[in-house]
Structure formats: C-alpha cells, structure tokens
Amino acid sequence: MIVVPFVIIFTLLAFYQGKFIRKHNVKFYIGASILSVIAFLIADKVKIVEPFIQGYFGLSLLYIVMVTGALNKKSKLSSKLAGVRREYSIIGFILLTPHSLNYFIEFLSDITKIQEWLGIVAYAIMVPLFITSFMVFRKKFTFKGWKKLQRWAYLSYILIFLHLILVAKMPNLVIYIVLFTPYIYFKIVKELKIYKKKN
16 A cells, blocks of 8 residues: 555656756666665665665656556646656666565575566666666657567566456555556556547
8 A cells, every 4th residue: 555655746846847857867876776776785674665675666657657658748737747757767667676686585586486577677677777767778760669668568578467466465456457447547548549630
C-alpha cells in the first residue's frame, strides 16, 4: 500500500514543482544515485531504507511515467506530468536499481523462480531506455529511431506488472491490480483511436 501515497506525492510535486525539478534535474540524479548506493550497502542494517530495497520509490515514479502515456494529451494533468516525464524516468530507474540488484543476487541463488526472471528482464530492458533518456545519447538517434527504441518500455511495464502479481501479497496484490488495470485499459483505447485516425 505504500506505493499509493508515493504516487500521490510525486504527482503533486510534478504538478506544482515541475519547473524546479527540470531546472535542478542533475542534482536530483546525483542525490538519487547517492541514496541508492547507501541504501544497497546498508540494506541489512537499517530498516528505513526498505522503500529503496523493495523498489517502492522507483516503482512510484515509473508508474507516473507509464500512466502519462495513457492520458489525454490535452488535459492539464497530462501536460504537467509530461513536463517531468524524462526526469521521473531517470530518477525512477536509479531508485529502482537497489531493488533490482538485490533481486539479482537472490536470482543467482535460485534461477528457477519465474518472478525473479521477469523482474530482471524488465530491468535489463530499461537499461538502454535509461541511457538514451540523456540528451547526449539521445542526439545520436533520429527522433523516429529513438521513439522506436522507447516503445520497448511497454514490454518492460508488462513484465513489471507480472512480476508484481507473482511476488505481492495481500493487500498489495489488490493495489497493484487496481493501479495497472486502468492503465492497460486506457492505453489500449488510446492506441486504438490513434490507429483508427491513421487509417
């Protein structure tokens, strides 16, 4: 259930402090990286870093990035979230890294667990998406080529959803279904409208 308040908080920050986040994005990237390293190193010693190790912070930010793509572009909320979508995707990936590394270590001890496979593959797919989110690398692509690469994010979202369904316990299981189901519905509806418009 802890993901929900984080989603609300990060949404409000995007709505009211979007310009500040964009202006100081590098500072946020550095801060997120430092926090992630510390969280991973002291995971077994300090309980307070659990939101990092369990991936709650990273998931909350990536969920907002994901939902933004399903919203009506003309809405004010969509405009505000789109304004920090790149920043949130980068910070979200960084904050999700301690969780992914922790799972990878567990994966090495038992490679038969499908839920860990799904999480690791989802994270691996996000690596090139994360790298090309930085303008220095994005400039090496044509806009069409970059957009094509970014579409792999949808596969990553599906794998994350399946991963969460397999590892979550009540009431988190219900929360994840409630969060992801509307996104899947609205995204399909939006893509169908775009397809019909093109044809």
